[in-house]
Amino acid sequence: MPEQQEYRWPCARCGAQLRYAPGQTSLTCDHCGYVQAIVPDAPPSRAKALQELDLAKGLSDDLADSDMAEVRTTSCPNCGAKVEITGATHATECPFCATPVVLDTGTKRHIKPQAVLPFILTEAEARKAMTAWMGSLWFAPGTLLEYARKGRAMTGIYVPFWTFDADTASRYSGQRGEYYYETRTVTVMVNGRSEQRQEQVRQTRWYPASGLVSRDFDDVLVMASQSLPPRLGNELTPWDLGQLVPYAPEYLAGFQAEGYTVPLADGHAEARDRMSDVIRSDVRRDIGGDEQRITSVDTDWRNETFKHILLPVWMAAYKYNGKSYRFVVNGQTGEVQGERPWSIWKIAFAVILVLGLVAGAVYLADPEAVRQSLPSFPN
Numbered sequence: 208m209p210e211q212q213e214y215r216w217p218c219a220r221c222g223a224q225l226r227y228a229p230g231q232t233s234l235t236c237d238h239c240g241y242v243q244a245i246v247p248d249a250p251p252s253r254a255k256a257l258q259e260l261d262l263a264k265g266l267s268d269d270l271a272d273s274d275m276a277e278v279r280t281t282s283c284p285n286c287g288a289k290v291e292i293t294g295a296t297h298a299t300e301c302p303f304c305a306t307p308v309v310l311d312t313g314t315k316r317h318i319k320p321q322a323v324l325p326f327i328l329t330e331a332e333a334r335k336a337m338t339a340w341m342g343s344l345w346f347a348p349g350t351l352l353e354y355a356r357k358g359r360a361m362t363g364i365y366v367p368f369w370t371f372d373a374d375t376a377s378r379y380s381g382q383r384g385e386y387y388y389e390t391r392t393v394t395v396m397v398n399g400r401s402e403q404r405q406e407q408v409r410q411t412r413w414y415p416a417s418g419l420v421s422r423d424f425d426d427v428l429v430m431a432s433q434s435l436p437p438r439l440g441n442e443l444t445p446w447d448l449g450q451l452v453p454y455a456p457e458y459l460a461g462f463q464a465e466g467y468t469v470p471l472a473d474g475h476a477e478a479r480d481r482m483s484d485v486i487r488s489d490v491r492r493d494i495g496g497d498e499q500r501i502t503s504v505d506t507d508w509r510n511e512t513f514k515h516i517l518l519p520v521w522m523a524a525y526k527y528n529g530k531s532y533r534f535v536v537n538g539q540t541g542e543v544q545g546e547r548p549w550s551i552w553k554i555a556f557a558v559i560l561v562l563g564l565v566a567g568a569v570y571l572a573d574p575e576a577v578r579q580s581l582p583s584f585p586n
Contacts, residue, residue, distance in 0.1 A: 216460050219243065226461025229326035229363075229519075229538070234460055245457045257322055257453060259372055259512030265318065265471050276319040278466055285531070288434035288465060301524075306531070317466055318515045322451040323365065325458050326519040326538040330361050333521035333536040337361070340543040341534075363538065365459065365517035366440070367431040367467035369474035370448070372513070373482060376421045377506040379490045384411040384498030411498060420489040424482050429474040431467035431515070435535065439544045443537045446518060450539070454517070464517055471513065479508075 216225040223238035285306040519538025534545035
């Protein structure tokens, strides 16, 4: 069984800790400026490292020891995130919800990441993107913008994802609907008198349909983390997975990595649901016509494989009225998503302002009517 590794990279010049430099292929020392290159894999090694694993073996827990790793993680008591620890730290703050956590001491056997998408954006660039996004929010509390301007440190974390490949051939049966029109005479009332008119009424003729559609799926992406709401994780797309590199612990220097909390079987089930939706769309196109009815789809799934990959996300957590709100920035593209609080006072002020403007417009349009509608009081 693989041994647990604590990833530490002391600087060869001063002994301080090195960290990965986003957008580079090197580690840097913030203390003395020393730069240590990350040696890339040779093409044959790279191709082997990025090769998918057999899904059947993964689901039956029959992967080779070289595809497994012992990891040390901590569980957040608030949101349930499992953060992989790569150093000797014993206490930290959850990057997902800012809750203080104490690290677990044990290790667990997980499927090893095969690939990583290194950070491209620096923390400063991610903060700039997040601040611009926050500034565009309507009715956000003033404290939120103050939080952004203060430039509180963001956390760089690698979020786990599964990718799935499959070759499919699907036999289907159903019906093809084709429109035709009939002319009918109807009676309508016009100015109190009945009149007869002709109108076109659409009808549908149905014909039996059957056939075979094929589609190959490549890198269907499923978030393997339950710590982020699916909306936040899914809307960080698109990712350029062509920039994946073979997993190397050096890319984690100075960052955190979350252990996957969505089991491989659950991720596969979600991926199949997505692929099945695409197959049904293919079936509808193949049936043709104006409408389609699908009676059955029988799919043959072949060559199913998967990868466990890590994708870069900058995160910040903000507390407002006792509740945590999370903001995430795609560490490759700068796309921002988040959970936003609402300022009740700003909303109330806006409502009052709108009502005042409406009342003013009504008065200007007909001041006499407004005066007459007001209650009169005796002298």
